Amino acid sequence: MLFLGHGIYQYENKYFRYEGQWRNGTKHGHGKLQMADGSYYEGTFSNGEIDGKGMRFFSQTGSKYTGQFVKGELHGRGTMVYTDGSMYEGEWYRNRKHGYGIMKTLGSNSSEVYEGSYDKNMKHGVGTMMYANGDRYEGMWVNDMREGRGILYSNDGSVYEGNFQGDSFSGRGVMHHISGLIYDGLWVNGFPEIMATKLKISFDNNSEIDKKKKSPKDKTKVSIFQGIGFTVSVECLNESNRVILDQGREIRLTVGFRYYPPVSDNEKEDALFDMIEDDVEEKPIETPFGYSVVPYPITDQINFSVEDIPDDDEQDDPSKSPTDPSQGPTAESGDESSDEKQENTENDKEENSEEKDEEDKAEGDENDESPDMEKENTVPQFPPITTLRTKDGLCKWDDLHLTPAPPKYRPFERMEEQERLKSQSKNRSRSKADIREQGSRRRSSIKNTTHSSMFDKFRMKKQKALEEKFAKLGEYVLIVEDVTNPPFMNRRLEPDFLLMKLKQPPKEFKRESKKWDTSSHIKASMRVKEDEMLSKKHLKD
Incomplete structure (x- = not known):
């Protein structure tokens, strides 16, 4: 029997339940796929696959994604809202943040905002981070860490411009400290290579x-x-x-x-x-x-x-x-x-x-x-x-x-x-x-x-x-x-x-x-x- 039009189908394993449009015996058009754990997808189906625009709710994490899907995966442009209120809006590739996006991470009293490139769910490429303490970083990222050329504007007014490695000052850089002190030279693990002590x-x-x-x-x-x-x-x-x-x-x-x-x-x-x-x-x-x-x-x-x-x-x-x-x-x-x-x-x-x-x-x-x-x-x-x-x-x-x-x-x-x-x-x-x-x-x-x-x-x-x-x-x-x-x-x-x-x-x-x-x-x-x-x-x- 070929289902056509609107209908409800309960799968044999009783974990999935579908209610929506059908064409030639397959899910096609707008529908809702309900799962026994409370998760569900509601949106466009194409030839039996989740494909197009829709909304997916993940019961285990409480997160909700709204955007584009390809063959059941988060793919294209979409917005993910997390349980704590954090939100990512940008590009996705096979269920991962990839490409340009904006990530707003909410904390108990403040939030952080990253705007820039992602690769496989990690900040990678050129991006800007606004930290919860008021610091702002503009520059290169590699595998979720600051690496390469960048500028860090500290919340106290100090400014560092130079190289980063492993999320720390490393290599050649200039620090214009809020106190008026200026250091221009090499840095190692976040500190000047040679520091005065007395x-x-x-x-x-x-x-x-x-x-x-x-x-x-x-x-x-x-x-x-x-x-x-x-x-x-x-x-x-x-x-x-x-x-x-x-x-x-x-x-x-x-x-x-x-x-x-x-x-x-x-x-x-x-x-x-x-x-x-x-x-x-x-x-x-x-x-x-x-x-x-x-x-x-x-x-x-x-x-x-x-x-x-x-x-x-x-x-x-x-x-x-x-x-x-x-x-x-x-x-x-x-x-x-x-x-x-x-x-x-x-x-x-x-x-x-x-x-x-x-x-x-x-x-x-x-x-x-x-x-x-x-x-x-x-x-x-x-x-x-x-x-x-x-x-x-x-x-x-x-x-x-x-x-x-x-x-x-x-x-x-x-x-x-x-x-x-x-x-x-x-x-x-x-x-x-x-x-x-x-x-x-x-x-x-x-x-x-x-x-x-x-x-x-x-x-x-x-x-x-x-x-x-x-x-x-x-x-x-x-x-x-x-x-x-x-x-x-x-x-x-x-x-x-x-x-x-x-x-x-x-x-x-x-x-x-x-x-x-x-x-x-x-x-x-x-x-x-x-x-x-x-x-x-x-x-x-």
Whole structure:
């Protein structure tokens, strides 16, 4: 019997059931083939075969295809909608995506879109991928992976243009990183073939006198001088200490002074003070020198010079008097005898409390006589230095100076407080015999000691005035850091540290650089006379 027209046929195996048009005993025209598992096809039949346009539902996957068929296979142009909502629209060849197509893959919160060529269900040829994280790739694909020439636009604004292999940067390529860094070279497995790993400081204190000396054995410690600018260069190196030609890496230069924790006689008050300061102060920076530091101001815009620093003779004008037994270098210049003398003087003051009170009173009177001195010595503020970008793996700061300390700079205050407590503890531990012995020695030289303490006050007073114009003498730590943001390839270079000793300029340097100034010499002479008068008045009292 030959079926003709519309009819229903139930197959013997009862898995298939057909309802539709027939011609000459075969399925022909529009019909629906139902399967026992729930899958079905509805569309055009030709001479008993699924052929033409139709819709196929796959019960096992829940996917639905609408498009062209050839002999029961997905072939031609069609659209597949998957259970999760993803959709492919494009060309098919024998049940596989093949040719040009658009694949939209839906995720839980976002989607990916590929538009380009396919081969055997895989992305192959030229195509563009919009990733769920916002990245966009335009270029060649091989077997579902990026391979060949292409451009990757990252969601953060970075752009890579070059070769890909195995879905990663490989071969020649240029990365324009969002941070401003540019790398142009070879790539291996997604990373530059040669990457910088650390920073290295090159230092020049710009002192010709200091350069004549033998180079120090300790390369991590250098000398800088008040009023003399210094130069810092930074190199980007790899593990082999080879300079890597990074372009645009951002480098920050800072200086730190030793961190001293808060000191208080009342532990409870101290704990509360710590909690408050933790919210205000910057966190201490660890250094390889055995202690932490906190930032200290540094600038490259300062108008002071070595000529503004008085010579040792000018600083110690009263010591020119033939009756002064304390001639010699100051403690800051490294004279050990001066340190001992200053210590003896402090001990003598503590042994005779009455004289100490008189001296404190005299010092207070002197301060009262010049109430405007603090106003005149207002600490100037200078703009901080800016970060620099590397060029061919290098960057350089010129004419750097440590500025005067800001008012009430806590590290200085805490250092002085600790020194005071340490001195008190040391004095309390001395035996009575030592006190009597030094007391007898003091009575024999009380006149000279009193005279010496007078000149110590002059020196301290002038040193304080200098510290309001220049940085305090002592040790500082120079720090260079990679602050490229965001970090290039999620890596930052290791920082470098340099220990600097701030000193007064060498006398030879000051003699060579200092010009004759008549007015300053007249002022100096007047100061000498005033100091002599004060000294005589003090001795009479």
